[in-house]
Amino acid sequence: MKLLLTHIQELLQVRELAPIFLKGEAMSELPTIKDAWVLVNHGVIEDYGSMDAMPKVKGFKPIDCSGKIVMPAWCDSHSHLVYAGNREGEFVDRLKGLSYQEIASKGGGILNSAKKLQETSEDDLYHQSEARLKEVMKMGTGAIEIKSGYGLTTEAEMKMLRVAKRLAEHYPITIKTNFLGAHAVPKEFKENKDGYMDLLCNEMLPQIAEEKLADFVDIFCEEGYFTVEDTDRLLSEATKYGLRPKIHVNQFNSIGGVEVGVKHNALSVDHLEVMNDADYEVLQDSQTMPTALPGCSFFLGIPYTPGREMIDKGLPLALATDYNPGSAPSGNMNFVVSAACVKMKLTPEEAINAATINSAYAMGLEKTHGTITKGKVANLIITKPIPSYGYLPYSFGSNLIDQVVLNGQILE
Ligand code: NIG
Ligand code: FE
Numbered sequence: 001m002k003l004l005l006t007h008i009q010e011l012l013q014v015r016e017l018a019p020i021f022l023k024g025e026a027m028s029e030l031p032t033i034k035d036a037w038v039l040v041n042h043g044v045i046e047d048y049g050s051m052d053a054m055p056k057v058k059g060f061k062p063i064d065c066s067g068k069i070v071m072p073a074w075c076d077s078h079s080h081l082v083y084a085g086n087r088e089g090e091f092v093d094r095l096k097g098l099s100y101q102e103i104a105s106k107g108g109g110i111l112n113s114a115k116k117l118q119e120t121s122e123d124d125l126y127h128q129s130e131a132r133l134k135e136v137m138k139m140g141t142g143a144i145e146i147k148s149g150y151g152l153t154t155e156a157e158m159k160m161l162r163v164a165k166r167l168a169e170h171y172p173i174t175i176k177t178n179f180l181g182a183h184a185v186p187k188e189f190k191e192n193k194d195g196y197m198d199l200l201c202n203e204m205l206p207q208i209a210e211e212k213l214a215d216f217v218d219i220f221c222e223e224g225y226f227t228v229e230d231t232d233r234l235l236s237e238a239t240k241y242g243l244r245p246k247i248h249v250n251q252f253n254s255i256g257g258v259e260v261g262v263k264h265n266a267l268s269v270d271h272l273e274v275m276n277d278a279d280y281e282v283l284q285d286s287q288t289m290p291t292a293l294p295g296c297s298f299f300l301g302i303p304y305t306p307g308r309e310m311i312d313k314g315l316p317l318a319l320a321t322d323y324n325p326g327s328a329p330s331g332n333m334n335f336v337v338s339a340a341c342v343k344m345k346l347t348p349e350e351a352i353n354a355a356t357i358n359s360a361y362a363m364g365l366e367k368t369h370g371t372i373t374k375g376k377v378a379n380l381i382i383t384k385p386i387p388s389y390g391y392l393p394y395s396f397g398s399n400l401i402d403q404v405v406l407n408g409q410i411l412e
Contacts, residue, residue, distance in 0.1 A: 001409055003040040004060035005070055005382070007051060011036035012071035012389055013356055014048065015371040021289060021361040022353050023316035030349035030389075038070060040378040043408035048372060067385030068402060069392075073142025074333035074355050074381070075370050077362035078246070078270050078291055080147050080180075080324035081136070082129040082163050083113055084120035087325045100300050100327065101224065101252070110150065110184035113325050117150040117160065126163045130170075132323070136331040137173050137411060140401050142379030144173060144331075145246070145320075145363045147218055149180030154204050157181045161213035172406040174377070176363045178246055179204070179214035182226050182234055197230055201237045209241035215364065216267065217243040221257035228256040235264035246362070250274045252302070262286045268318065268362040272305045273297060283315055289362040290315055292354075293322035294339035300327050307344035307354075318358040319351065338396035348390045378408040 011033045019026075038048040039057060047055075090103050090112065103109050117125065136144065146164040151157035161177050168175035181204045182197075189196035208214050217238035221231040235245045245266040249257030251273055258279040261269045270291040272279070283290055292305035307317050319340050323331035333355055340351040360370030368377050382403040383392070392400060404411040 002060040003405065003408065003410070004057060004062045005038040005040070005065050006054070006062055008036040008038065008065040008070045009067050010034050010069050010389065011038060011048060011372060012069060012352065013371050015373050018366070018371040018373040018376070019357065020366050021316050021358045024311060024314035027311055027317070027350045027353045028347060030352055036070070038372065038380070040405065040408045043378055045372060045374055045376050045378050047374060063382070065382055069383040069386060069389055071352070071381050071389070072356045072370055072372055073379035073404060073406065074140050075359035075363065075365065076136065076141045076144040076320050076323070076331065076333055077268060077318055077359040078293060078320035078322050079144055079331060080149060080322070081132050081144065081331060082125065082146055082148070082160050083150050083325050084117040084125055084128060085113070085325070086329065087112060090326065105224070107187065109326055111187060113150040114152045114156070114184070114186065118153065118156045122159050122163060125159065126166055129163055129167060132331060133167050133171055133173065136323070136333075137171065137404060137406065138401075139332050139334060140381040140404050141331065141333050142173060142377070142404070142406050143176075143360065143363065143365050143369050145176045145178055145216070147178040147180040148214070149183030149218065152181065152184065152186040154199070154207060157204055158208065158211070158213060161208065165213065172409055174365060174369065174379075176215045176365070177213060178216040178218045179208050179243065180218035180220070182219035182230065184220065184225055193230070197233060200234060205237055205241060209243065214243060216246045218245065218247050220248040221255065221260070222248065222251055223253050223255060228260050231257060231260045235260065239264065244364075246270065250279065254279055258282055262288050267364060270320070271296070273303045275306055280310070280313055280315070284313075289318045289358060291318040291320055291359070291362055292340065292344065293320055293328060294343060295328040295330050295332075295336055296322045297343070298339055299329065304343045307340060307346055311346070311350060316358055317350070317354045318362040319354040320359055320362070334392065334400070335396065338393040341393040342396065348393050351393060352389065378405055380405040
């Protein structure tokens with residue numbers, strides 16, 4: 001379908017030459033065109049400009065966007081969208097006073113989700129995940145990273161990744177997959193974590209690489225989960241298969257995970273609720289994108305990633321949902337952007353940059369997603385009539401999205 005969006009009140013994130021990512025002060029600039037048009041053809045952004053210089057074009061379906069804002073669809077660079085069942089019971093236990101860590105140490109948490117997932121058929125898992133994917137697309141997400149990590153056996157990890165790949169075949173959203181077999185140590189290996197590390201390195205990684213099921217590799221580097229040494233070992237192995245790391249670090253403790261991630265040229269280090277000077281230092285001038293997950297901080301009631309400090313220190317920052325059943329059961333990037341402003345003190349410009357071009361970079365999609373640039377994939381959000389883009393984070397909890405365009409098609 002060819003689309004011509006006209007009379008757009010303001011077109012956001014317009015970059016003739018798209019940057020790879022933005023950091024520090026550059027994050028506060030959000031280039032826009034007021035009273036604009038965009039031409040979409042063959043699934044890509046063909047052209048755009050100001051209404052006073054709109055060329056006459058034929059054969060396009062015109063869409064009047066008066067009063068509305070058009071912007072690149074959100075890029076969600078960290079999710080666990082493929083999972084089975086839910087953990088509502090644990091949520092209520094937490095409300096009654098148990099901590100996330102206490103629940104995990106009793107065999108709940110990730111192991112609870114793994115048990116459910118192992119008992120769920122691949123088709124059922126697909127349909128449960130499909131419902132969540134449709135929901136996030138409606139909320140304006142145009143590209144998403146999906147992790148494994150609730151399988152914890154070779155077969156169940158591969159099942160998760162096959163489901164993510166199958167979703168990618170059936171839906172216009174762009175999907176990147178991440179192998180997170182090192183999410184928790186399964187019960188059977190409780191006294192033998194090295195045995196599980198051997199399984200990860202010698203069986204899971206080679207098979208997943210052979211079947212090309214993953215774009216990235218991940219590990220939960222945290223006290224009670226995997227050590228810095230485990231992380232170093234897994235990432236060294238993964239490099240042999242060309243899998244770039246995107247890892248979970250510094251959620252509860254700073255134990256050196258950021259450093260080991262940067263050492264292995266991780267594409268991103270995610271969570272970062274707890275940061276020290278050495279962590280900031282090692283990120284300076286690296287190619288690793290620090291990624292904040294404010295939905296997780298909100299839901300668990302843990303500190304927010306010091307995103308303001310990071311940007312003030314000249315670092316880049318990306319935003320993602322962490323959509324998962326235990327620590328962030330929401331895939332709503334609109335809420336994430338709002339929470340980043342309210343709780344992390346990002347400006348609307350910074351938050352929008354963090355949730356578009358920087359999060360595109362954090363999943364290797366910066367050349368094709370995250371900005372309004374000629375030739376990029378036509379993944380667009382068309383808002384309802386709103387006074388300005390600051391209204392997006394301001395009006396938290398309201399659905400301000402009118403239409404979503406993915407791969408040049410209007411989402412029905
Ligand atoms: O990113 N921190 C590790 N993993 C997920 C949550 C896992 C779970 O509780 O199911 C996260 O928060
Ligand atoms: Fe996560």
